Amino acid sequence: MKTEKKSLLQDLIEISGGCVVTDGGFATQLEKHGASINDPLWSAISLIKEPHLIKKVHLEYLEAGADILVTSSYQATIPGFLSRGLSIEEGESLLQRSVKLAVEARDSFWTSAKRNPENRYRRTLVAASIGSYGAYLADGSEYRGLYGPDVNLEKLKDFHRRRLQVLVEAGPDLLAFETIPNKLEAQAFVELVEELNVEIPSWICFTSVDGENAPSGESFQDCLEVVNKSSKVEAVGINCAPPHFIESLISKFTQLTKKAIIVYPNSGEVWDGIAKKWLPSKCFHDDDFGFHATRWRDLGAKIIGGCCRTTPSTIQIISNALRKNI
Numbered sequence: 573m574k575t576e577k578k579s580l581l582q583d584l585i586e587i588s589g590g591c592v593v594t595d596g597g598f599a600t601q602l603e604k605h606g607a608s609i610n611d612p613l614w615s616a617i618s619l620i621k622e623p624h625l626i627k628k629v630h631l632e633y634l635e636a637g638a639d640i641l642v643t644s645s646y647q648a649t650i651p652g653f654l655s656r657g658l659s660i661e662e663g664e665s666l667l668q669r670s671v672k673l674a675v676e677a678r679d680s681f682w683t684s685a686k687r688n689p690e691n692r693y694r695r696t697l698v699a700a701s702i703g704s705y706g707a708y709l710a711d712g713s714e715y716r717g718l719y720g721p722d723v724n725l726e727k728l729k730d731f732h733r734r735r736l737q738v739l740v741e742a743g744p745d746l747l748a749f750e751t752i753p754n755k756l757e758a759q760a761f762v763e764l765v766e767e768l769n770v771e772i773p774s775w776i777c778f779t780s781v782d783g784e785n786a787p788s789g790e791s792f793q794d795c796l797e798v799v800n801k802s803s804k805v806e807a808v809g810i811n812c813a814p815p816h817f818i819e820s821l822i823s824k825f826t827q828l829t830k831k832a833i834i835v836y837p838n839s840g841e842v843w844d845g846i847a848k849k850w851l852p853s854k855c856f857h858d859d860d861f862g863f864h865a866t867r868w869r870d871l872g873a874k875i876i877g878g879c880c881r882t883t884p885s886t887i888q889i890i891s892n893a894l895r896k897n898i
Protein backbone atom coordinates (compact mmCIF):
# COMPACT_ATOMS: atom_id res chain seq x y z
CA MET A 573 0.00 0.00 0.00
CA LYS A 574 1.33 3.43 -0.93
CA THR A 575 1.77 5.65 2.11
CA GLU A 576 1.67 9.39 1.53
CA LYS A 577 4.89 11.12 2.54
CA LYS A 578 4.28 13.75 5.22
CA SER A 579 5.09 17.34 4.32
CA LEU A 580 7.52 19.50 6.30
CA LEU A 581 4.52 21.29 7.78
CA GLN A 582 2.76 18.10 8.87
CA ASP A 583 6.04 16.82 10.32
CA LEU A 584 6.60 20.00 12.27
CA ILE A 585 3.08 19.92 13.71
CA GLU A 586 3.51 16.28 14.68
CA ILE A 587 6.89 16.62 16.41
CA SER A 588 5.57 19.68 18.23
CA GLY A 589 2.77 17.73 19.89
CA GLY A 590 0.01 18.90 17.54
CA CYS A 591 0.35 22.67 17.50
CA VAL A 592 2.96 25.17 16.26
CA VAL A 593 3.52 28.91 16.52
CA THR A 594 3.71 31.34 13.61
CA ASP A 595 4.69 34.99 13.63
CA GLY A 596 2.87 37.48 11.40
CA GLY A 597 3.41 40.89 12.91
CA PHE A 598 6.45 41.61 10.78
CA ALA A 599 5.38 45.18 9.91
CA THR A 600 4.58 46.01 13.52
CA GLN A 601 8.01 45.00 14.76
CA LEU A 602 9.66 46.78 11.85
CA GLU A 603 7.95 49.99 12.95
CA LYS A 604 9.14 49.43 16.52
CA HIS A 605 12.65 49.78 15.11
CA GLY A 606 11.75 53.13 13.64
CA ALA A 607 11.00 52.07 10.06
CA SER A 608 8.56 54.34 8.26
CA ILE A 609 6.11 52.22 6.25
CA ASN A 610 3.49 54.80 5.38
CA ASP A 611 3.87 53.92 1.73
CA PRO A 612 1.91 52.07 -0.98
CA LEU A 613 4.36 49.18 -0.53
CA TRP A 614 3.75 49.22 3.24
CA SER A 615 6.10 46.75 5.00
CA ALA A 616 7.66 45.74 1.65
CA ILE A 617 9.28 49.17 1.39
CA SER A 618 11.86 47.76 3.81
CA LEU A 619 13.08 45.42 1.06
CA ILE A 620 14.32 48.49 -0.78
CA LYS A 621 15.27 50.75 2.09
CA GLU A 622 16.24 48.69 5.13
CA PRO A 623 16.99 45.04 4.42
CA HIS A 624 19.21 44.83 7.54
CA LEU A 625 16.11 45.57 9.68
CA ILE A 626 14.23 42.70 8.04
CA LYS A 627 16.81 40.23 9.26
CA LYS A 628 16.80 41.78 12.71
CA VAL A 629 13.02 41.38 12.97
CA HIS A 630 13.20 37.77 11.76
CA LEU A 631 15.86 37.01 14.38
CA GLU A 632 13.70 38.54 17.11
CA TYR A 633 10.77 36.34 16.17
CA LEU A 634 13.05 33.29 16.04
CA GLU A 635 14.38 34.09 19.50
CA ALA A 636 10.78 34.44 20.73
CA GLY A 637 10.01 30.88 19.62
CA ALA A 638 8.29 31.21 16.23
CA ASP A 639 8.16 27.79 14.54
CA ILE A 640 7.19 29.51 11.29
CA LEU A 641 8.58 32.83 10.01
CA VAL A 642 6.48 34.80 7.54
CA THR A 643 8.56 36.76 5.01
CA SER A 644 8.49 40.49 4.27
CA SER A 645 6.71 40.05 0.91
CA TYR A 646 3.08 40.71 1.99
CA GLN A 647 2.77 43.89 -0.09
CA ALA A 648 5.74 43.19 -2.39
CA THR A 649 4.31 42.89 -5.89
CA ILE A 650 5.78 43.37 -9.35
CA PRO A 651 3.19 46.04 -10.33
CA GLY A 652 3.85 47.76 -6.99
CA PHE A 653 7.59 47.87 -7.66
CA LEU A 654 7.03 48.98 -11.27
CA SER A 655 4.98 51.94 -10.10
CA ARG A 656 7.97 53.06 -8.05
CA GLY A 657 10.09 53.13 -11.19
CA LEU A 658 11.86 49.80 -10.66
CA SER A 659 12.28 47.31 -13.50
CA ILE A 660 10.71 43.86 -13.58
CA GLU A 661 14.15 42.34 -12.89
CA GLU A 662 14.65 44.60 -9.88
CA GLY A 663 11.19 43.74 -8.56
CA GLU A 664 11.86 40.04 -8.95
CA SER A 665 15.16 40.34 -7.19
CA LEU A 666 13.45 42.08 -4.24
CA LEU A 667 10.99 39.20 -4.02
CA GLN A 668 13.90 36.76 -3.97
CA ARG A 669 15.54 38.89 -1.32
CA SER A 670 12.50 38.54 0.97
CA VAL A 671 12.91 34.76 1.03
CA LYS A 672 16.69 34.87 1.21
CA LEU A 673 16.70 37.15 4.26
CA ALA A 674 14.30 34.88 6.16
CA VAL A 675 16.18 31.70 5.18
CA GLU A 676 19.52 33.25 6.21
CA ALA A 677 18.09 34.35 9.57
CA ARG A 678 16.58 30.91 10.15
CA ASP A 679 19.79 29.08 9.18
CA SER A 680 22.10 31.17 11.32
CA PHE A 681 19.72 31.02 14.29
CA TRP A 682 19.30 27.26 13.99
CA THR A 683 23.02 26.61 13.55
CA SER A 684 23.72 28.28 16.87
CA ALA A 685 20.59 27.00 18.69
CA LYS A 686 21.30 23.38 17.94
CA ARG A 687 24.81 23.65 19.40
CA ASN A 688 23.12 23.87 22.80
CA PRO A 689 21.60 20.43 23.55
CA GLU A 690 19.17 22.06 25.99
CA ASN A 691 17.79 24.53 23.49
CA ARG A 692 14.01 24.80 23.44
CA TYR A 693 13.75 25.49 19.74
CA ARG A 694 12.63 23.48 16.74
CA ARG A 695 13.97 24.19 13.27
CA THR A 696 11.74 27.00 11.98
CA LEU A 697 10.07 26.90 8.58
CA VAL A 698 10.03 29.90 6.25
CA ALA A 699 6.64 30.83 4.77
CA ALA A 700 6.68 33.21 1.80
CA SER A 701 3.95 35.77 2.34
CA ILE A 702 1.59 36.51 -0.52
CA GLY A 703 -0.79 39.27 0.44
CA SER A 704 -4.10 39.67 -1.35
CA TYR A 705 -4.77 41.91 -4.36
CA GLY A 706 -6.53 44.14 -1.83
CA ALA A 707 -3.22 44.59 0.00
CA TYR A 708 -1.57 45.80 -3.21
CA LEU A 709 -4.37 48.38 -3.66
CA ALA A 710 -3.03 49.93 -0.45
CA ASP A 711 -6.34 51.36 0.72
CA GLY A 712 -7.48 48.73 3.21
CA SER A 713 -9.31 46.72 0.50
CA GLU A 714 -8.18 43.46 2.11
CA TYR A 715 -10.77 44.20 4.82
CA ARG A 716 -13.57 44.81 2.30
CA GLY A 717 -13.00 42.28 -0.46
CA LEU A 718 -15.04 44.13 -3.07
CA TYR A 719 -12.73 44.33 -6.05
CA GLY A 720 -15.39 45.53 -8.51
CA PRO A 721 -16.74 44.08 -11.76
CA ASP A 722 -13.45 44.41 -13.69
CA VAL A 723 -11.55 42.04 -11.42
CA ASN A 724 -12.34 38.52 -12.47
CA LEU A 725 -10.62 35.20 -11.81
CA GLU A 726 -8.18 35.53 -14.74
CA LYS A 727 -7.15 39.03 -13.72
CA LEU A 728 -6.40 37.86 -10.18
CA LYS A 729 -4.41 34.90 -11.47
CA ASP A 730 -2.44 37.14 -13.83
CA PHE A 731 -1.74 39.52 -10.98
CA HIS A 732 -0.37 36.81 -8.69
CA ARG A 733 1.25 34.34 -11.15
CA ARG A 734 4.76 35.69 -11.62
CA ARG A 735 5.22 36.74 -7.99
CA LEU A 736 4.18 33.28 -6.89
CA GLN A 737 6.63 31.67 -9.31
CA VAL A 738 9.54 33.90 -8.23
CA LEU A 739 8.85 33.31 -4.54
CA VAL A 740 8.65 29.55 -4.99
CA GLU A 741 11.90 29.51 -6.96
CA ALA A 742 13.61 31.40 -4.12
CA GLY A 743 13.20 28.31 -1.95
CA PRO A 744 10.82 28.91 0.99
CA ASP A 745 9.36 25.92 2.88
CA LEU A 746 5.76 27.09 2.60
CA LEU A 747 3.49 29.62 0.92
CA ALA A 748 1.37 31.86 3.14
CA PHE A 749 -1.58 33.41 1.32
CA GLU A 750 -2.56 36.11 3.78
CA THR A 751 -5.55 38.33 4.51
CA ILE A 752 -7.75 37.00 1.71
CA PRO A 753 -11.08 38.84 1.66
CA ASN A 754 -13.21 36.81 -0.77
CA LYS A 755 -13.85 33.48 -2.44
CA LEU A 756 -12.65 34.53 -5.92
CA GLU A 757 -9.12 35.18 -4.71
CA ALA A 758 -9.01 31.86 -2.86
CA GLN A 759 -10.06 30.22 -6.14
CA ALA A 760 -7.25 32.07 -7.96
CA PHE A 761 -4.64 30.70 -5.51
CA VAL A 762 -6.01 27.18 -5.62
CA GLU A 763 -5.83 27.20 -9.43
CA LEU A 764 -2.37 28.79 -9.55
CA VAL A 765 -0.67 26.34 -7.19
CA GLU A 766 -2.12 23.54 -9.30
CA GLU A 767 -1.19 25.06 -12.68
CA LEU A 768 2.34 25.97 -11.55
CA ASN A 769 2.68 22.56 -9.94
CA VAL A 770 3.91 24.09 -6.70
CA GLU A 771 5.46 21.37 -4.59
CA ILE A 772 5.70 23.10 -1.24
CA PRO A 773 2.59 23.26 0.97
CA SER A 774 0.45 26.38 1.23
CA TRP A 775 -1.92 27.91 3.70
CA ILE A 776 -4.79 30.20 2.81
CA CYS A 777 -5.92 32.64 5.47
CA PHE A 778 -9.01 34.78 5.19
CA THR A 779 -9.76 37.81 7.24
CA SER A 780 -13.13 38.74 8.69
CA VAL A 781 -14.69 41.97 9.87
CA ASP A 782 -17.98 40.61 11.23
CA GLY A 783 -16.71 37.43 12.90
CA GLU A 784 -18.89 35.20 10.70
CA ASN A 785 -18.11 35.72 7.04
CA ALA A 786 -15.32 36.79 4.72
CA PRO A 787 -15.13 40.60 4.32
CA SER A 788 -16.93 40.32 0.95
CA GLY A 789 -19.95 38.94 2.83
CA GLU A 790 -19.46 35.47 1.31
CA SER A 791 -19.88 32.66 3.79
CA PHE A 792 -16.88 30.66 4.96
CA GLN A 793 -18.82 27.59 3.89
CA ASP A 794 -18.58 28.84 0.29
CA CYS A 795 -14.95 29.95 0.65
CA LEU A 796 -13.78 26.70 2.21
CA GLU A 797 -15.56 24.61 -0.41
CA VAL A 798 -13.07 26.06 -2.90
CA VAL A 799 -10.05 25.54 -0.64
CA ASN A 800 -11.02 21.97 0.30
CA LYS A 801 -10.65 20.92 -3.35
CA SER A 802 -6.90 21.52 -3.29
CA SER A 803 -4.51 18.94 -1.91
CA LYS A 804 -1.71 21.50 -2.19
CA VAL A 805 -3.32 23.74 0.42
CA GLU A 806 -2.58 22.07 3.74
CA ALA A 807 -3.95 24.63 6.17
CA VAL A 808 -6.75 27.15 6.13
CA GLY A 809 -7.82 29.75 8.61
CA ILE A 810 -7.94 33.34 9.68
CA ASN A 811 -5.34 36.08 9.98
CA CYS A 812 -5.47 39.78 10.81
CA ALA A 813 -9.01 39.64 12.20
CA PRO A 814 -9.88 40.69 15.75
CA PRO A 815 -8.89 38.07 18.32
CA HIS A 816 -12.33 37.92 19.95
CA PHE A 817 -13.71 36.41 16.71
CA ILE A 818 -11.31 33.49 16.75
CA GLU A 819 -12.98 31.04 19.10
CA SER A 820 -16.23 30.86 17.17
CA LEU A 821 -14.43 30.88 13.82
CA ILE A 822 -12.33 27.86 14.81
CA SER A 823 -15.53 26.03 15.78
CA LYS A 824 -17.05 26.96 12.44
CA PHE A 825 -13.97 25.93 10.44
CA THR A 826 -13.73 22.53 12.17
CA GLN A 827 -17.19 21.80 10.72
CA LEU A 828 -16.18 22.94 7.24
CA THR A 829 -12.77 21.37 6.59
CA LYS A 830 -10.45 18.50 7.40
CA LYS A 831 -7.39 20.66 6.73
CA ALA A 832 -5.19 21.94 9.55
CA ILE A 833 -6.67 25.11 11.00
CA ILE A 834 -4.47 28.18 11.38
CA VAL A 835 -5.27 31.34 13.34
CA TYR A 836 -3.13 34.43 13.79
CA PRO A 837 -5.36 37.36 14.62
CA ASN A 838 -4.28 40.96 15.03
CA SER A 839 -4.52 42.75 18.39
CA GLY A 840 -8.07 43.96 17.75
CA GLU A 841 -7.13 47.46 16.59
CA VAL A 842 -8.75 48.53 13.30
CA TRP A 843 -6.83 49.57 10.18
CA ASP A 844 -7.75 52.91 8.64
CA GLY A 845 -6.57 52.38 5.07
CA ILE A 846 -6.90 56.03 4.13
CA ALA A 847 -5.15 57.59 7.13
CA LYS A 848 -2.82 54.54 7.12
CA LYS A 849 -2.94 54.00 10.83
CA TRP A 850 -4.36 51.65 13.42
CA LEU A 851 -7.34 52.93 15.37
CA PRO A 852 -7.89 51.84 18.96
CA SER A 853 -10.62 49.31 19.55
CA LYS A 854 -11.37 46.33 21.79
CA CYS A 855 -7.93 44.76 22.14
CA PHE A 856 -6.08 41.73 23.38
CA HIS A 857 -2.83 42.29 25.26
CA ASP A 858 0.01 39.77 25.32
CA ASP A 859 -1.32 37.90 28.37
CA ASP A 860 -4.73 37.51 26.73
CA PHE A 861 -2.97 35.86 23.79
CA GLY A 862 -1.28 33.41 26.15
CA PHE A 863 -4.56 32.45 27.78
CA HIS A 864 -6.54 32.21 24.54
CA ALA A 865 -3.86 30.34 22.59
CA THR A 866 -4.42 27.22 24.68
CA ARG A 867 -8.20 27.57 24.18
CA TRP A 868 -7.69 27.90 20.42
CA ARG A 869 -5.43 24.84 20.45
CA ASP A 870 -7.99 22.85 22.47
CA LEU A 871 -10.71 23.82 19.98
CA GLY A 872 -8.62 22.38 17.14
CA ALA A 873 -6.20 25.00 15.80
CA LYS A 874 -2.86 23.52 14.70
CA ILE A 875 -1.00 26.72 13.86
CA ILE A 876 -1.41 29.72 16.17
CA GLY A 877 0.21 33.15 16.22
CA GLY A 878 -0.27 36.87 16.04
CA CYS A 879 -0.65 39.25 13.08
CA CYS A 880 -0.58 43.05 13.02
CA ARG A 881 0.02 44.92 16.28
CA THR A 882 1.45 41.83 17.90
CA THR A 883 5.19 41.57 18.53
CA PRO A 884 7.87 39.04 19.48
CA SER A 885 6.74 39.29 23.10
CA THR A 886 3.25 38.12 22.03
CA ILE A 887 4.82 35.20 20.19
CA GLN A 888 6.96 34.31 23.20
CA ILE A 889 3.90 34.25 25.47
CA ILE A 890 1.96 32.09 23.01
CA SER A 891 4.91 29.73 22.62
CA ASN A 892 5.39 29.40 26.38
CA ALA A 893 1.67 28.87 27.00
CA LEU A 894 1.42 26.13 24.37
CA ARG A 895 4.55 24.34 25.60
CA LYS A 896 3.39 24.44 29.21
CA ASN A 897 0.06 22.87 28.40
CA ILE A 898 0.81 20.14 25.85
Ligand SMILES: C[S+](C)CC[C@H](N)C(=O)O
Nearest residue numbers: 614707710711712843845
Ligand atom coordinates in the same frame (compact mmCIF):
# COMPACT_ATOMS: atom_id res chain seq x y z
C1 LIG B 1 -2.65 44.35 6.77
S1 LIG B 1 -3.00 46.03 6.34
C2 LIG B 1 -2.64 46.90 7.79
C3 LIG B 1 -1.63 46.38 5.29
C4 LIG B 1 -1.62 47.75 4.75
C5 LIG B 1 -2.66 48.00 3.71
N1 LIG B 1 -2.63 47.05 2.61
C6 LIG B 1 -2.49 49.39 3.15
O1 LIG B 1 -1.59 49.63 2.35
O2 LIG B 1 -3.27 50.26 3.53
Ligand SMILES: N[C@@H](CCS)C(=O)O
Nearest residue numbers: 596598599615646812
Ligand atom coordinates in the same frame (compact mmCIF):
# COMPACT_ATOMS: atom_id res chain seq x y z
N1 LIG C 1 2.57 39.60 7.72
C1 LIG C 1 2.24 40.90 7.18
C2 LIG C 1 0.91 41.39 7.67
C3 LIG C 1 -0.23 40.61 7.20
S1 LIG C 1 -1.74 41.38 7.52
C4 LIG C 1 3.31 41.91 7.53
O1 LIG C 1 3.48 42.20 8.70
O2 LIG C 1 3.97 42.43 6.63
Ligand SMILES: [Zn+2]
Nearest residue numbers: 812838879880
Ligand atom coordinates in the same frame (compact mmCIF):
# COMPACT_ATOMS: atom_id res chain seq x y z
ZN1 LIG D 1 -1.98 41.69 9.80
